[in-house]
Amino acid sequence: xxxxxxxxxxYSVDGTQLLHHIxxxxxxxxxxxxxxxxxxxxxxxLSLIHGVIRPDMGLVTWDGxxxxxxxxTRGFVFQTPIVLRRSVxxxxxxxxxxxxxxxxxxxDDMLELSHLTALADQPAASLSGGEAxxxxxxxxxITRPTVLLLxxxxxxxxxxxxxxxxxxxRTFVADSGSVYISTHDLAxxxxxxxxxxxxxxxxxxxxxxxxxxxxxxxxxxxxxxxxGDL
Ligand SMILES: Nc1ncnc2c1ncn2[C@@H]1O[C@H](COP(=O)(O)OP(=O)(O)OP(=O)(O)O)[C@@H](O)[C@H]1O
Ligand SMILES: [Mg+2]
Numbered sequence: 001x002x003x004x005x006x007x008x009x010x011y012s013v014d015g016t017q018l019l020h021h022i023x024x025x026x027x028x029x030x031x032x033x034x035x036x037x038x039x040x041x042x043x044x045x046l047s048l049i050h051g052v053i054r055p056d057m058g059l060v061t062w063d064g065x066x067x068x069x070x071x072x073t074r075g076f077v078f079q080t081p082i083v084l085r086r087s088v089x090x091x092x093x094x095x096x097x098x099x100x101x102x103x104x105x106x107x108d109d110m111l112e113l114s115h116l117t118a119l120a121d122q123p124a125a126s127l128s129g130g131e132a133x134x135x136x137x138x139x140x141x142i143t144r145p146t147v148l149l150l151x152x153x154x155x156x157x158x159x160x161x162x163x164x165x166x167x168x169x170r171t172f173v174a175d176s177g178s179v180y181i182s183t184h185d186l187a188x189x190x191x192x193x194x195x196x197x198x199x200x201x202x203x204x205x206x207x208x209x210x211x212x213x214x215x216x217x218x219x220x221x222x223x224x225x226x227x228g229d230l
Pocket of ligand 2: 043079
């Protein structure tokens with residue numbers, strides 16, 4: 001089996017169960033949007049899918065392999081992007097250094113893709129929110145992952161910055177990468193998503209083609225969320 005598979009996955013902290021018996025399988029292709037209200041469990045689900053946290057019950061596998069064994073094949077950009085206290089270029093060099101590579105061509109490509117070439121030698125701490133988010137995505141892509149996980153990458157960004165990030169996502173997918181993105185921007189989900197995963201109160205309630213989800217949400221919770229009542 002290729003792709004992602006969650007089998008009866010639950011996750012608890014200090015005895016409180018936050019994700020409940022999640023089951024789904026998804027091929028490695030296209031853009032998967034994780035939707036649901038604040039506190040539903042979207043960030044936790046992304047962390048489990050990546051492998052930075054492990055379920056306390058059940059199994060998460062990519063291509064049949066447990067997540068902690070092939071973490072390096074996935075790039076993860078957190079809800080608040082991490083900015084290392086060094087130049088933009090050095091931020092992009094960092095993951096390459098960790099895997100023993102030093103490719104200035106790869107860095108230049110990523111600077112171009114993220115529209116940050118002119119800011120390459122600026123301290124990353126001086127970047128605007130949108131620029132920092134683009135840098136974090138470029139840094140996640142530089143080791144050529146097969147999957148990109150994005151946690152609300154465009155929250156607080158203006159339409160132009162959002163457009164640049166969506167272009168980065170589309171370029172990655174056109175190069176046969178697959179994406180999992182959480183977002184509260186329903187227009188963005190409609191623009192980007194092939195598949196929707198809808199979660200509420202730690203439960204996966206819907207997993208279906210985006211078109212079907214938006215046209216005919218099956219659960220009262222999804223209907224309420226889409227109409228702004230949840
Ligand atoms: N380490 C933790 N300890 C205790 N509770 C946690 C922990 N991490 C997450 N939670 C709780 O789990 C629930 C799901 O959190 P999560 O961050 O995944 O929500 P979310 O869907 O990403 O929400 P948002 O849209 O606000 O980002 C929340 O109620 C949160 O308070
Ligand atoms: Mg979150």
